[in-house]
Amino acid sequence: MAFDWTYFWQSLLTPSPQFLNGLALTVVISVVAMALALVVGLLIALMGRSRFLPLRIFASLYIWVIRGTPLLVQLVIIYTGFAAAGLFRFEDVDLFGALIKGAVQAAIVGLMLNESAYISEIVRSGLESVDRGQNEAALSLGMTPLGAMRRIIVPQAIRVMVPPLGNSFNGLMKSTSILSIIGVAEMFQIGSTMSASTFKVFEIYIVVALYYLLLTTVWTLAQTGIENMLNAQAGLPRAEPVLKRLFGLRSRRAAAVAAPVLQPVDAA
Amino acid sequence: MTLYTAPNTIDIEPIVRAVGVHKSFGDKHILTGVDLEVARGEVVVLVGPSGAGKTTFLRTLNRLEAIDAGEIAVRGERIGQRTNQRGRLVERSVRELAQQRAEIGFVFQHFNLFPNMTVLENIWHAPVHVKREPKATAVAYANELLARVGLAEKADVRPRSLSGGQQQRVAIARALAMRPALMLFDEPTSALDPEMVGEVLAVMRDLAAAGMTMIVVSHEMGFTREVADRVIVMDGGRIIESGYPDQVFTAPQHERTRQFLSKVL
Ligand SMILES: Nc1ncnc2c1ncn2[C@@H]1O[C@H](COP(=O)(O)OP(=O)(O)OP(=O)(O)O)[C@@H](O)[C@H]1O
Numbered sequence: 389m390a391f392d393w394t395y396f397w398q399s400l401l402t403p404s405p406q407f408l409n410g411l412a413l414t415v416v417i418s419v420v421a422m423a424l425a426l427v428v429g430l431l432i433a434l435m436g437r438s439r440f441l442p443l444r445i446f447a448s449l450y451i452w453v454i455r456g457t458p459l460l461v462q463l464v465i466i467y468t469g470f471a472a473a474g475l476f477r478f479e480d481v482d483l484f485g486a487l488i489k490g491a492v493q494a495a496i497v498g499l500m501l502n503e504s505a506y507i508s509e510i511v512r513s514g515l516e517s518v519d520r521g522q523n524e525a526a527l528s529l530g531m532t533p534l535g536a537m538r539r540i541i542v543p544q545a546i547r548v549m550v551p552p553l554g555n556s557f558n559g560l561m562k563s564t565s566i567l568s569i570i571g572v573a574e575m576f577q578i579g580s581t582m583s584a585s586t587f588k589v590f591e592i593y594i595v596v597a598l599y600y601l602l603l604t605t606v607w608t609l610a611q612t613g614i615e616n617m618l619n620a621q622a623g624l625p626r627a628e629p630v631l632k633r634l635f636g637l638r639s640r641r642a643a644a645v646a647a648p649v650l651q652p653v654d655a656a
Numbered sequence: 657m658t659l660y661t662a663p664n665t666i667d668i669e670p671i672v673r674a675v676g677v678h679k680s681f682g683d684k685h686i687l688t689g690v691d692l693e694v695a696r697g698e699v700v701v702l703v704g705p706s707g708a709g710k711t712t713f714l715r716t717l718n719r720l721e722a723i724d725a726g727e728i729a730v731r732g733e734r735i736g737q738r739t740n741q742r743g744r745l746v747e748r749s750v751r752e753l754a755q756q757r758a759e760i761g762f763v764f765q766h767f768n769l770f771p772n773m774t775v776l777e778n779i780w781h782a783p784v785h786v787k788r789e790p791k792a793t794a795v796a797y798a799n800e801l802l803a804r805v806g807l808a809e810k811a812d813v814r815p816r817s818l819s820g821g822q823q824q825r826v827a828i829a830r831a832l833a834m835r836p837a838l839m840l841f842d843e844p845t846s847a848l849d850p851e852m853v854g855e856v857l858a859v860m861r862d863l864a865a866a867g868m869t870m871i872v873v874s875h876e877m878g879f880t881r882e883v884a885d886r887v888i889v890m891d892g893g894r895i896i897e898s899g900y901p902d903q904v905f906t907a908p909q910h911e912r913t914r915q916f917l918s919k920v921l
């Protein structure tokens with residue numbers, strides 16, 4: 389096997405500026421798309437719970453279409469398809485002195501739409517995981533339905549929502565690798581270009597893989613920190629340790645903590 | 657020191673007046689015309705077979721359940737509804753309804769304490785965020801109430817670390833913190849181990865002695881005999897019998913009451 393170790397270590401430890409730009413773009417697109425997706429996902433989840441049938445229908449259709457079609461196809465339709473049909477073209481824009489490529493905007497929109505459908509389901513099941521009695525207790529104490537939602541339901545639901553949201557963000561970071569299809573110069577795209585010019589195909593893609601691994605590992609650490617903070621606020625035991633989480637060993641306790649219901653102690 | 661200080665004024669209206677209350681879930685007719693008046697300071701115990709509609713009726717009193725027909729007034733005000741200028745019956749705003757509910761304490765079978773808050777915060781949360789009481793005042797009163805239900809040392813723990821009986825006492829304190837004019841209890845001891853029933857009934861006994869108006873769904877016959885001013889028997893979504901506990905328990909008028917009592921006494 390011809391594996392160029394020198395080239396490998398060099399690319400890994402002293403990556404080229406283009407490669408670092410690609411890495412930065414991957415992170416920025418992921419974070420921005422996720423932030424927007426949280427907002428849209430919450431809106432879709434609220435629509436799904438609305439008293440107005442048309443809103444509920446819209447939410448269901450949205451979730452059905454987005455989750456039922458591949459991200460790759462969605463991206464191509466948004467960027468290439470819309471432009472080809474003369475419907476909409478993503479133009480490069482200048483935002484506070486930074487040039488945002490049309491393809492990058494399309495990437496963010498596409499990932500945001502895709503992610504929001506999944507997030508709305510996470511939000512919905514998070515809200516549903518809170519016992520109905522909590523809402524009734526809040527109402528009986530004189531809270532309005534909105535107040536009960538804000539002060540009682542949401543704080544409890546967030547704890548349940550963070551683990552799946554975090555996992556979803558991990559998935560989102562990895563799926564940025566398909567953005568090369570619409571010509572976004574993110575990390576994978578840069579890697580492909582480098583491999584085409586150097587023919588060090590194996591070495592470069594291993595480096596690319598390791599950088600994705602770095603991103604997802606750092607995020608897992610952050611996510612565990614957030615979960616521990618929320619658990620501490622709720623007076624619950626710590627989330628499962630990072631090592632267990634990264635290497636796929638799931639503890640029984642973590643499963644129990646993920647489904648918090650206030651049970652009378654004597655009934656348990 | 658008591659759990660409740662009755663006001664010095666006199667209510668001319670009954671605190672609760674329910675007239676011809678009907679309620680269906682789908683095509684199941686659950687409440688089939690309930691009439692009830694409860695005066696201030698009265699303790700009314702509601703009994704009846706499972707499925708009689710006791711819980712449903714209690715929930716209509718603070719409009720956790722909307723009614724299909726009839727009217728329910730608490731302290732002379734229709735709950736959740738009002739008449740507009742044209743004399744039509746319309747829904748009250750969510751804010752008005754919330755204000756009405758704030759005056760009615762509700763104690764649930766399964767406590768429904770807020771698990772993400774400490775015991776003390778469970779008690780002061782609504783006074784601060786709903787009634788806008790100054791926090792220091794609310795916390796002081798919460799501590800006082802907690803002491804009176806015998807749990808002063810549990811202020812800073814989470815509800816889930818308490819026994820069922822302790823949780824239910826906290827739930828009563830939480831409801832009292834809003835200084836309600838009326839307390840509703842839905843089988844407050846039926847989810848508890850037998851040895852914890854007594855501690856909760858003791859708190860309710862104190863509350864009754866202090867003059868709180870109480871409507872209690874309960875099958876605790878000893879407690880009822882001792883504390884209730886009136887026993888009401890529900891069956892098939894209506895009140896079939898009502899009277900002094902001794903009268904209803906020893907000489908029931910209705911055949912269904914006799915059948916029911918033979919099972920619980
Ligand atoms: N939200 C609901 N939807 C449909 N049916 C309901 C609902 N709530 C209650 N019911 C039905 O109404 C009937 C009366 O219920 P309710 O809980 O008021 O009875 P109960 O007298 O409190 O009985 P128990 O002693 O078992 O608590 C039952 O048949 C129940 O299944």
Ligand SMILES: [Mg+2]
Nearest residue numbers: 710711712843
């Ligand atoms: Mg019941």
